[in-house]
Amino acid sequence: MRGIVTFYLTYLLCLMLGIACVALVAYWNYSYRGGFAWDGSIKQFNWHPVFMVTGMVVLYGNAAVVYRIPLTWGHNKLPWKLLHAGVLLLSFVLSVVGLCAVFDYHNTNHTANLYSLHSWVGICTTALFTAQWVMGFTAFLLPCTPTTVRALVKPAHVWMGGIILVLGIVSCISGINEKLFFALKGNTNGTLPYSALPPEAITANALGVIIVAFGLVVLKILSNQIWQRPEPGYEEGVYQPLGYDGS
Amino acid sequence: MRGIVTFYLTYLLCLMLGIACVALVAYWNYSYRGGFAWDGSIKQFNWHPVFMVTGMVVLYGNAAVVYRIPLTWGHNKLPWKLLHAGVLLLSFVLSVVGLCAVFDYHNTNHTANLYSLHSWVGICTTALFTAQWVMGFTAFLLPCTPTTVRALVKPAHVWMGGIILVLGIVSCISGINEKLFFALKGNTNGTLPYSALPPEAITANALGVIIVAFGLVVLKILSNQIWQRPEPGYEEGVYQPLGYDGS
Known part of the structure; x- marks a missing residue:
């Protein structure tokens, strides 16, 4: 019981931090960077951080923890699998739109394109995310995939899931840092360096800190074994988040 | 037996990536950034990436995995605890010297000082590292600490250990990315943007990619349960790297 209360408090924190990330990245780009458009101007670039943070971090993190919610621990896992895959597909689509914007x-x-370290890490993260979604769909949603294959793939799928979130956070922090150095040069239009x-720097730095906090809460939820969904044939100690390599 | 061979191959990869990180960060700053000095010039700044990558990532990561080496699984853990704490102290000292440089x-x-998102994440990482070392020393090296306290602290110590490595990598990648934008502006002294x-960009981007690879290999070693040191009173599934929160 105590474990469930602690879970829901942690999950509430996760939801609040996620909402704060989306609100803050949108507010930053709307209020300080001139807002949004799809016309090849800098206003089009502004969609990039919004879609990447919303897709690659917030939706991704929420989709990752869906099986940990005790409310979902019914006998039929399929609806939750579809939700997990569906939210990750939406997260993937937003990430791709975010990449198209830039x-x-x-x-x-x-x-x-693709010269900075930020872009190298970011594009690798997206490539891994794509491979992870296709592998996940093939292994866990195609009815013809044998249960033995699912059991073999699952530890790697869970581990890669956590790693992709870490890489997404590395990409976001390096990207926000880079953008602020580009944008806040000072001496132009009276802006401060x-x-x-200046307020914009504090806003976007705070966004970075909240993204890191959100990621840590998601990783904590994923890695706490007592919060894992009890499953038929589940053996304690076999499926390790960010863990066991199946060898 | 197969697990041990796989461990040593992974550990060899970890060592090689660590050596590559140190060699590449030193080469980058020596060959492209003008080398080193402690005279308040940009040559003093050049110690910053070298000490942070060597201390906060490479030595830190190697100290973290020391208990996973089967060769150390003798009855007396104390020498390995001293090695773990000693290498982490060296890692901490190098990180502090790296901060002093900047x-x-x-x-x-x-x-x-301390205005960029890189610096905010970096200083938080160092603060957490300091707290972690002091907590670790108090809990696991002071002879007066009761075994029950050690068992209670250990899961949090292991989890925080992994998280600090992740934050160290976030700091390094954002810092290298920032430095390259600062340094490679082009049009001055005929340098390319x-x-x-240019070769420097590829060198430092490659350094970033190798740092990420090193971090992933360390996290993989830490989180693979079958590579954990067997201990008296050790119960499978209790100590989860990046996991169980002791509640």
């Missing part, structure tokens, strides 16, 4: 902005303005910590 | 450089050049991917 590629299209760069191409329109004749700027190079990043080093003077 | 603070002193900033102060000499009248530049603000970051966006043209």
Whole structure:
């Protein structure tokens, strides 16, 4: 009982931090960066952080913890599998739209793509996410996949799930940091430089800190064994989040 | 037996990636950034990435996995505890010297400290690392600490250990990305901008990718339950790396 109360308090924290991430990344780009458009201008770039944080971090993290919610521990797992896969598909689509926003902005303005370390880590994260979704769909949603294959794939699927979230956070923090150095140069239009910590810098730095906090709460939920969904044939100690490699 | 061979192959990969990180961060700053000094110039700043990557990531990661090495699974754990704590103390000292390098450089050049998101995440990581070392020393090395307290603290100690490594990697990637945008502006002294991917950009981007790979290998070693040191009173499924919260 105490475990369930602790779970729901942690889950509430996860939801609140997730909402704070989405609200703050939208507020930052709407209020300080000039808002949104899809016209090849910097307003198109502004969709990039919003879609990446919302898709790759917040929706992704929420989809990852869905099986930990005791309310979902009924006998039929299929609806929750569909929810898990569906939210991750939405997360993936938002991430791709977020990437399109920046590629299209760069191409329109004749700027190079994929040169920064942020972009290298980010594109690897998206590639791993794609492979993870396809593998997950093939192993756990196609009815023809044997149960033995599912049991073999599951530890790797769970471990990779956590790692992709970590890589998503690395991408977001390096990206927000880079954007603030680009945007807050000072001396233009009377804006203060990043080093003077104007309100925008505090807002976006706080966004970064909240993204990290959200990620840590999700990783904590994923890795706490007593919060794992009890399953038929489930053996304690076999399925380790960020763990056991199936060898 | 197969588990031990797989462990040593993974551990060899961990060692090689760690050596590559140290060699590459030193090479980058020596060959492309003008080398090292402690005179308030940019050459003093160059110690910052070298000490942080070596201390906060490579030594830290190697200290974290020391109990997983089957060779250390003798009856007396104390020498390995001293090695674990000693390497982490060295890692901590290097990290502090790395921070001194940048603070002193900033102060000499009248530049603000602790304004970027990189610095916020980095300083939080160092604070958590300090707390973790003091807690670890108090709980596991002071002879007067009761065994019950050690058992209670251990899961949190192991989980925090992994999280601090993740935060260290977030700090390194955002820092390397930031440094490359600062350093590779192009048009000065005939250097190419970051966006043209000159050899320095590829070197430092590769360093970032290798740091991430090193971190993932360490997390994999830490989280694989079959590689955990067998201990008296050890119950399978109780101590979860990045896991169980002791509640």
